[in-house]
Amino acid sequence: MVMLSQLRPLLPYMRRYRRGLFWGGVAAVLTNAIRILFPQVLRIAINGLNEGVTRHKILVYAGLLVAIALAMGIFLFLTRWIMIGVSRDIEFDMRNDLFQHMERQTAEYFQQHRTGDIMARLTNDLSAVRMLLGPAIMYSVNTVLFSIGALFFLLRISPFLTLVTLAPLPLVSILIQTIGRRIHERFERIQAMFSDLSAQAQENFAGARLVRAFVQEEPQIESFERTNSENVRRGLRLVQLMGLLWPTLDFVLGLAMVLALLVGGHEVLSGRINIGDFVAFTTYLVMLTWPIIALGWVVNLVQRGTASVTRIEELLSEKPTIDDAAADPAIPKDLVLRGEIEFRDLSFSYGGANESNGTGSKVLHSISLTVPAGSSLAIVGPTGSGKSTLVNLIPRLYDAPPGMLLIDGRPVRDYPLSVLRGNIGFIPQETFLFSETLRGNISFGRPSATEAEVLRAAEAAHIRREFEEFPAGFATPVGERGITLSGGQKQRTSIARALLLDPRILILDDALSSVDTYTEEQILEELQRLMRGRTTVLISHRISTVRHADRIAVLVSGRIAELGTHGELMDRDGYYAELYRRQLLEEELAVAG
Numbered sequence: 001m002v003m004l005s006q007l008r009p010l011l012p013y014m015r016r017y018r019r020g021l022f023w024g025g026v027a028a029v030l031t032n033a034i035r036i037l038f039p040q041v042l043r044i045a046i047n048g049l050n051e052g053v054t055r056h057k058i059l060v061y062a063g064l065l066v067a068i069a070l071a072m073g074i075f076l077f078l079t080r081w082i083m084i085g086v087s088r089d090i091e092f093d094m095r096n097d098l099f100q101h102m103e104r105q106t107a108e109y110f111q112q113h114r115t116g117d118i119m120a121r122l123t124n125d126l127s128a129v130r131m132l133l134g135p136a137i138m139y140s141v142n143t144v145l146f147s148i149g150a151l152f153f154l155l156r157i158s159p160f161l162t163l164v165t166l167a168p169l170p171l172v173s174i175l176i177q178t179i180g181r182r183i184h185e186r187f188e189r190i191q192a193m194f195s196d197l198s199a200q201a202q203e204n205f206a207g208a209r210l211v212r213a214f215v216q217e218e219p220q221i222e223s224f225e226r227t228n229s230e231n232v233r234r235g236l237r238l239v240q241l242m243g244l245l246w247p248t249l250d251f252v253l254g255l256a257m258v259l260a261l262l263v264g265g266h267e268v269l270s271g272r273i274n275i276g277d278f279v280a281f282t283t284y285l286v287m288l289t290w291p292i293i294a295l296g297w298v299v300n301l302v303q304r305g306t307a308s309v310t311r312i313e314e315l316l317s318e319k320p321t322i323d324d325a326a327a328d329p330a331i332p333k334d335l336v337l338r339g340e341i342e343f344r345d346l347s348f349s350y351g352g353a354n355e356s357n358g359t360g361s362k363v364l365h366s367i368s369l370t371v372p373a374g375s376s377l378a379i380v381g382p383t384g385s386g387k388s389t390l391v392n393l394i395p396r397l398y399d400a401p402p403g404m405l406l407i408d409g410r411p412v413r414d415y416p417l418s419v420l421r422g423n424i425g426f427i428p429q430e431t432f433l434f435s436e437t438l439r440g441n442i443s444f445g446r447p448s449a450t451e452a453e454v455l456r457a458a459e460a461a462h463i464r465r466e467f468e469e470f471p472a473g474f475a476t477p478v479g480e481r482g483i484t485l486s487g488g489q490k491q492r493t494s495i496a497r498a499l500l501l502d503p504r505i506l507i508l509d510d511a512l513s514s515v516d517t518y519t520e521e522q523i524l525e526e527l528q529r530l531m532r533g534r535t536t537v538l539i540s541h542r543i544s545t546v547r548h549a550d551r552i553a554v555l556v557s558g559r560i561a562e563l564g565t566h567g568e569l570m571d572r573d574g575y576y577a578e579l580y581r582r583q584l585l586e587e588e589l590a591v592a593g
Helices: 002-006 008-016 018-051 055-103 107-112 115-157 159-165 170-206 208-213 217-269 275-316 387-392 417-422 438-442 451-460 464-468 487-500 517-530 566-572 575-592
Strands: 341-348 364-371 376-380 405-407 424-427 505-509 535-539 551-556 559-564
Touching: 008 018, 008 055, 008 115, 008 275, 018 055, 018 115, 018 275, 055 115, 055 275, 115 159, 115 170, 115 275, 159 217, 170 217, 170 275, 217 275, 364 387, 364 559, 376 387, 387 505, 387 535, 417 424, 424 487, 438 451, 438 487, 451 464, 451 487, 451 517, 487 505, 487 517, 551 566, 551 575, 559 566, 559 575, 566 575
Parallel strands: 376 535, 376 551, 424 505, 505 535
Antiparallel strands: 341 364, 341 405, 551 559
16 A cells, blocks of 8 residues: 555556556466466376377477467567556656656755756656566566466366465565565665765766866765765665575575475375376476566565655655746736836745745845836845845746735736746846857747847847857857856857847846956947847946946845935945945056056
């Protein structure tokens, strides 16, 4: 019952392929029905030849045995082809569903879960589930069907001899229950350790430059070796159990054969059974050897598979915290927003304490601010003041409390995510590029974009000329995370990617920090032209970046400390004016130096 409850997540997939499972079951029934006939033909042949040997008898019995072997081989092939094929199809569907499910998770989910652990579950655990649904089911069916059929004929030949020879078999059940449970526990620990190993390797490969910069190659190698050694130690403990299971099963089966020879030989000498029946009886026992040994392997596969099903179910049970549950179905999918943004007494805390009665350490406090459609808002402030958090709420990368963030006068949760994010071009603080070509990265949000549109977006981001000078031009692969590009080139690629969407709202989260002042001015001048009539929200630490915005908000400790135009804030002589004078002095010192 426990195992059935653990396998419940697989039932929808098994129902999807119930036709294949049915025909695979039919092929398995026919395979075992024919296999069970083999000792019967052997019994008839021996009894017949014992009465007199003729060429005709030899040819007939040999032909029957060959025909049985051929038919059994055909149906065995069909069984394996169908059932193993179904397991591969289910693995394919599950991997797609898991990837789709992971794609819907929020940014917060991936901050709380290691990438290596997720990857281990999508690879190693899925393989274990495939083995459970394919070989484990197939060999279970074969074992059960053949054992039932063989037992029927064994009892017909001699009930007494059957009871004697099968007396040791209850030990098999005890062994399987005891060792199988321990295999399950140890395999769960191995899978958890494999997740740790995958996560450690992934982090080291992703942070390879940092490891080298801090000369940490040897410590990281030693740390990996320690984790790997523990993984091997746990694997060897599992192998010890598996190594104990199969020899023990062999011993029990050997004991049954010894009893069959001793007691069965006496039965033949006593005349209670004939020589043909005795040969058929021992043949059934020999043929039972593999199903019972396979049963030990099946137990191993089942325990591994159920442990992996549990780990996969943990992923599937994680529901996205941001979805379209509250979206208005009347909103058309092709809606184009005007772009007005309103923060209405907004307070926000990470960790779910965002409802009106929530408690916790707040990141944003009572933000009330309106950004008219087509205008620009710049946000400045010290590190950790909540600037990125504020703009991340607009495309719902994190969820603002209900009713505190509105776009075009409607709560942001009313809009389906595809509509909301389809109208927003977001350039995050941490630029991420895929292991694709330059063209592929720029057209990521619009794969159908034409070459001319890609080039115009690159021109607007002031990156076109540099990319065209590359040997392969825009077909140049950028490497993992854009490792072949400089920081400024990556940021400008990210800007081009957002501009290609032609968004109604453009958000730049310190997206110009890695470009020089001259390039920054060119990009901003082009953005002002392109975003005329559209809403722009930009975060920057440079006054030169924000001074031409329609309004500038100064965020300090999660609160709006100052709000106004560049001139108004300079007249107020507060944080903004002090920041401006400090940066002006730094520029003068740099020129003098």
